[in-house]
Amino acid sequence: MTGLTQHSAQPQISARQVAAASRHMSTASTPRVAVLYQELEPPLINGVRKPKKPGGYRDSGADIAYVLKHQCAIDVITPVSAPDPERDADWCFGDSERGMIDAIEKGATHFWANTILFANHPLQTSPSLTSVAKTLKVVGQPPKLVELYDDKSFVNNLLRVRGGFTLPSAHDVQDEQALADLLQVDLKYPVVAKPVRGRGSSGVKVCRSPEELNEHCRGLLKEETSVIIEDYLAGQEATVTVMPPSPDTGHDNYWAMPVVERFNHAEGVAPYNGIVAVLENSRCLSESEHESDPHYSQIQRQCVEVARLLQCTAPMRIDVRRFEDSESSPFALFDVNMKPNMTGPGRPGREQQASLTALAATGLGWDYPTLLLKMLGSSTPLHDLRNDKLPPFIRE
Known part of the structure; x- marks a missing residue:
């Protein structure tokens, strides 16, 4: 390991x-x-x-x-x-x-x-x-695999080596010397800087100049974290939940739930759902929207292959974004999440709660209780x- x-x-x-x-x-x-x-x-x-x-x-x-x-x-x-x-x-x-x-x-x-x-x-x-x-x-x-795959740099580099996956260009920064060396490179701004073992949008920032990048990365490096600096993807953002094989879902292999679109970004980044409710900045795409743009099915297939490669035993979610703000632009994978948030409605006072995976489930006709039962059926x-x-x- x-x-x-x-x-x-x-x-x-x-x-x-x-x-x-x-x-x-x-x-x-x-x-x-x-x-x-x-x-x-x-x-x-x-x-x-x-x-x-x-x-x-x-x-x-x-x-x-x-x-x-x-x-x-x-x-x-x-x-x-x-x-x-x-x-x-x-x-x-x-x-x-x-x-x-x-x-x-x-x-x-x-x-x-x-x-x-x-x-x-x-x-x-x-x-x-x-x-x-x-x-x-x-x-x-599996706990041993989660430890390995929670390292976003490790996963991204693994996918690049395996081939067949679309990802933004990226640089790994482990310390201030590596940061100083990278700042001498002619980077194309804006870029995104984020923790290698991050949680949600915490620590993720779009940096539009070397000065801004230096300040943000130095702050992250002081917090016991390495940093990934990658090309900023300027187009539509979405997320794909991949489910594991399970008799309860009728699938004997990995499969992708409908694509969920993200919008209303804050400074170029989808905000943490504890600040902005998922229902206010996300929606499940319709079947006709999926069918009208082959880029959706293409990125779903890539996400399914990621889950198969990593041998996931529970739902996982991958954030994707188009390179450019155009429907002709393909999607790139930019964040693999081994533990998607599973907030949902039901408890008193929680009627407006949702999660990206629960939103995707609505595209299958599943409500939150149905999703939970399907997940329970995939237990290992x-x-x-x-x-x-x-x-x-x-x-x-």
Whole structure:
């Protein structure tokens, strides 16, 4: 594996504590779902730390748990016996070893990993989970692969080497000396500078001069992150969600959901959905729009191939944008997201909530509960996620 994860020691919990839960899991016929949120601080990986989301995705985790329970008739395990729809913390378990053991002891047979995983995450390493690893199912990606693929520079360079993918030109900047060297190059402005392990639009900026680029990158480099500097794509922005193979969706291979268009950018960048609601700057394209422009199906095929290449086991989302502001311009891939946001409506006061993947689902005639059920149906045994191997073309 490229690089090592630096992490804190986890409390050791005896496997005997989950023995009863293991016996229950082996005979359970219906799922009992526990949603996990990001309790753990993201580790330092190759000198770079991914910023933790404020709240640790508990808001979307509560959306998922509430809708599964009240609109999908799924047995949802919660930290408290009578969860309050307006209290996010009542619906989700922390992704620490203790939090997951608590969920299993309460009877969980499925984990919904609504969190950021990494190679030394307790979901991957905890010996206390080994006794249930073959029966416990997880909605999520293999932790070891997530750590590798959360490095946007690694993924982009991998796709360039493999060929067949359209991407903007880019430069990697690991330190201030590399930045100084790059600033001597005759870059074509504007360019986009962003963290190599970013979250959403955090730290992403369109820079229109060497001075602006230098100031922004120096700020990012001080925050334990490397930087990607890539050509600015000036045309229409969109995003494509790719689903994994699953009998519940009727697909035995990877497949793309309808394209979702992004608009109303702020300074050339789609704003974080915590600031501007997805419904205010995004829409699912109609079937006729897809059919009228072959560039949509072309980029969908590329996104499907990315998911197949990375061996994803859960939905993933890829942001794309045309090179030029013209319908004749092709799309380029510019951001591969291993954990798409899954916010959605259902809880009181959350009626206007949505996510890009939920919007894409509407193009299939799926509402938010249907999407969640389809995702639950694609869950994978923890044993398989732990033992997922790197694709043969990737060398450690």
